[in-house]
Amino acid sequence: MTWLPVIWAGVIAFAVLAYVLLDGFDLGVGILFAAERREEDRDVMVNSVVPVWDGNETWLVLGGGGLFAVFPLAYAVIMPALYPAIIAMLLSLVFRGVGFEFRFSAATTRGRIWWDRAICVGSALAAFCQGLILGGLLEGIRVQDRVYAGGWWDWLTPFTLLCGAALVIGYALQGACWLVWRCEGALQLRARQQARVLAVTTLVLIVVVSLWTPLLHPRFSERWFTWPNIALTSPVPILVALVGWLLWRGLSRGHHATPLLCAQAWFVLCYAGLGISLWPLIVPPDITIWDAAAPPASQRFLLIGALILVPIILAYTGFAYWVFRGKVRPGMHTY
Numbered sequence: 001m002t003w004l005p006v007i008w009a010g011v012i013a014f015a016v017l018a019y020v021l022l023d024g025f026d027l028g029v030g031i032l033f034a035a036e037r038r039e040e041d042r043d044v045m046v047n048s049v050v051p052v053w054d055g056n057e058t059w060l061v062l063g064g065g066g067l068f069a070v071f072p073l074a075y076a077v078i079m080p081a082l083y084p085a086i087i088a089m090l091l092s093l094v095f096r097g098v099g100f101e102f103r104f105s106a107a108t109t110r111g112r113i114w115w116d117r118a119i120c121v122g123s124a125l126a127a128f129c130q131g132l133i134l135g136g137l138l139e140g141i142r143v144q145d146r147v148y149a150g151g152w153w154d155w156l157t158p159f160t161l162l163c164g165a166a167l168v169i170g171y172a173l174q175g176a177c178w179l180v181w182r183c184e185g186a187l188q189l190r191a192r193q194q195a196r197v198l199a200v201t202t203l204v205l206i207v208v209v210s211l212w213t214p215l216l217h218p219r220f221s222e223r224w225f226t227w228p229n230i231a232l233t234s235p236v237p238i239l240v241a242l243v244g245w246l247l248w249r250g251l252s253r254g255h256h257a258t259p260l261l262c263a264q265a266w267f268v269l270c271y272a273g274l275g276i277s278l279w280p281l282i283v284p285p286d287i288t289i290w291d292a293a294a295p296p297a298s299q300r301f302l303l304i305g306a307l308i309l310v311p312i313i314l315a316y317t318g319f320a321y322w323v324f325r326g327k328v329r330p331g332m333h334t335y
Contacts, residue, residue: 069298
């Protein structure tokens with residue numbers, strides 16, 4: 001049944017995109033801790049994401065668990081190929097999570113500063129490692145007899161480092177735009193100024209990564225630059241430019257929600273571009289979703305669970321954002 005792997009590829013792709021959009025802004029808020037010196041402002045930043053950050057990571061669990069259960073060959077190849085980056089990412093997320101939980105319990109100001117550093121370093125390293133993983137996957141993984149055949153450091157290349165830096169900057173942009181939406185006063189003004197700089201930097205990095213990616217494999221280049229494919233793919237860069245204009249306009253005119261929506265629209269468009277490059281591959285350059293899929297009976301059984309769980313996750317996520325809506329001000333407690 002060839003449609004089952006397609007459905008499951010869509011479910012996992014949706015889970016990963018939801019994680020990037022939701023956990024991306026709270027990772028960005030953590031990254032921006034490095035630019036804030038006042039403890040009161042850092043309190044506001046943390047309070048803006050504390051009610052939702054751990055729920056946002058549910059999507060990462062769903063994406064990783066779905067890959068393991070439904071595409072076991074892809075999981076068995078990707079994990080050893082990208083193990084150092086994946087383990088570093090997970091440890092960084094744990095480090096950041098501990099910082100969120102314990103910073104308000106610190107007995108001294110100095111202790112709270114160390115937990116703030118844990119949030120900042122953990123957020124930045126997690127974002128950087130996610131970029132390394134993405135870059136390593138795009139560059140391709142050497143497979144022989146359905147087993148990873150590369151070395152321990154194959155994932156560490158100039159392209160993966162560029163992807164890591166791009167994701168850090170992109171998440172920081174999301175974080176700045178989130179603060180523009182959720183905060184007020186001087187903190188919001190600084191976030192708006194940071195978002196302008198980060199938006200320009202993010203756009204430059206999107207262009208560089210987008211031009212580099214088709215050079216990695218002939219399949220990618222053919223998908224983007226040959227006729228009639230170019231007629232179908234050209235809307236993506238056009239929309240990226242349009243969203244960039246709307247983002248700058250929203251920041252300049254004092255809009256609150258528009259910058260965040262535009263920053264996340266950039267991520268959606270980049271994700272669409274990634275899908276255009278990869279489809280139907282799940283492990284470049286050769287393993288497709290059909291090659292990596294589990295037996296149909298397993299896919300059907302797991303799909304029943306997904307049809308029950310995904311709406312529940314969406315419902316409680318939406319409820320959490322609704323309950324904790326509105327501006328976050330100094331002195332407020334959302335934890």
